[in-house]
Amino acid sequence: MQRHDQGTYEYLRHHKRFPHLWCAGCGIGIVMGSIVRSVQNLELNQDDVAIISGIGCTGRMPVYMDFNTMHTTHGRALAFATGLKLARPEMEIIVVMGDGDALAIGGNHFIHAARRNIDLTAVIVNNNIYGMTGGQSSPTTPLDARSATAPYGHIEPPFPITDLAMAAGAPFVARSTVYHVTELDKLMEQAVRKKGFAVLEAVSYCHTTFGRANDLKSPVAMMRLLKDKSIPLQAAARLEEGPDPDQIVRGVFRDDDRPEYTELYDKVIEKAHGTLPPRKRKVRRGWV
Amino acid sequence: MTVQLLQGNRACALGALAAGCRFFAGYPITPSSEIAEIMARELPKLGGKFIQMEDEIASIAAIIGASVGGLKVMTATSGPGFSLMQENIGYAVVAEVPCVVINVMRGGPSTGLPTSPAQGDVMQARWGTHGDHPIIALAPATVLETFELTLAAFNFAEKFRTPVLVLMDEIVGHMREKVALPEVGVSQIVNREMPTVPPEWYEPFGNPPSDVPPLAPFGEGYRYHITGLLHDVRGFPTSRLDEIQPWIDRVFRKIDNNRDEICMWDEDGIDDARVLLVAYGSTARSARQALKLARARYGRKVGLLRLKTLWPFPEEAVERAAENAQRVVVAEMNLGQIALEVERLVGRSKVLRVGRADGQMVTPEQILDAMRASPEQFTRRATPARVQREG
């Protein structure tokens, strides 16, 4: 039988880990597909790629992918990844986080990683809720939405992730949704390729918890919302009054160049008259 | 070997560098900050790296990440930061990632007495992270020993794939002593074992005879999974009892079966001792002085058991040393933490606790006074006030 996997099959831990734990129809798998396709399209060596996650439904992503993978503690993925990047600057490190993981418990690490501009790709799967723990409010739960911990409607404003990332100094900031897969793939590739701290917000949904509490029970209804509510950055820029607050603006918000942390640290080593550790990977060839 | 006047915190940093530490992440806190400052200066000279993180949670996370990248790693903190590190210390236990955590203990709880000494984190070191787990913790008493035990901490961490805690105290950290640091030869340095099998056969959490599976750094062709969830031999999460139980057994066994190597202590005159003193860290210095005074002034047969390893608790050493003693005096800068362990082994009635948690060191006089108390006056809680009344 012909396999229709666009060649991504070899990047997944097929024999060991599937079926996955996500609810049927969840958007997280789409983001995972996008990561795998970006690695494939950029022709990165699997041995050079690390995927680091925190805790949550999104946090379970690395286990399915055949790279160097690490499922860390809730909120701390960027801090673990910072250490790994300094030890292995030649590796391509992609950090995947839920919105709660990245912005609530991990908010401090997020702004500081952005400020430092360390070469990591931070992919935030924003489903506006705590999925894994059963649908409690997250830092991106919209005002007035209902959640398990806001049964009368949420009274806190959500974090605008892209604004936060830019204010903290991230040189690459972009957003797309799991409905716009081709665009998501393109932005993912740009984010992974970026030398510096690259933030990609992948707007997803959680029909199981958020949907159930907010009369959007099916994944189809939630997908449709992503399609109807979102607007490309260029189109938004043409709107005289700007986009509505509940519209999802998609595109690249920033793509600048700033000195990157591991490169700056190499200069520190030079100033201290130390010798730089070897940068080349020492893969034990001949095994396979 | 040059003789120099050296501070304890500096000896700690030098011990780490001699052991091969090439990555340090930390957050400033008194009385440990000198260690970070020295590492910031010295590491880049050796091609190593230092980073000041946004907090202690990030610091321990970063060192675990760098250790997975193949470097020998360390962080240093004090009580409040040590509290913040607890969750990720457990992660390092479960993921079996070598790392060294220095805690220069200060007065607590909370912000407590930031510039005063204490030994109040002994039980937190043992049980601070949630869940059942083994742990190694060492406690130096002198500047030279701080160098030696930091080196030993790295060796244990690498050999047993585990976090190792070094419990210094403010006195040991800030004290300056004249020392001649030994040359550290390659034979005294332990490096983690690397896999020798092809990647497809590699079991990062397998069950080798040594109970310590080899650890491949990320990025060298061994692609595997690390998680804080309990996992199978390949590192994948599991809830199968036949996979969980062997993992738990092995992780305990790798420490328990090597207690002979890990547990360190020294003894002074314990063979004929009627009164046995048990102490560690800077308090052991007061205990030694108390022992001298007791012998000289009162002709009492007093012995001292000085613990260098606190966890795993050197049970055999305590049992043997206490065998012939009529009473055991445990001196520590807390209100009875190691005393609990000693009481468990030799019985409550035989043990007298000499402790304080007011940021002052336990003095030789305080220990002497306690020893002069008659057995019937032994109390469970020897607060300084009560000891004074009795003495």
Ligand SMILES: Cc1ncc(C[n+]2csc(CCOP(=O)(O)OP(=O)(O)O)c2C)c(N)n1
């Ligand atoms: C320190 C800590 N606090 C709380 C939890 C419980 N917890 C697990 S996942 C999660 C939230 C997940 O939400 P999010 O990060 O948005 O990811 P999602 O599941 O929606 O992908 C929480 C609070 C934990 N594992 N650790």
Ligand code: SF4
């Ligand atoms: S709970 Fe929500 S986020 Fe988690 S797998 Fe199910 S749909 Fe996805």
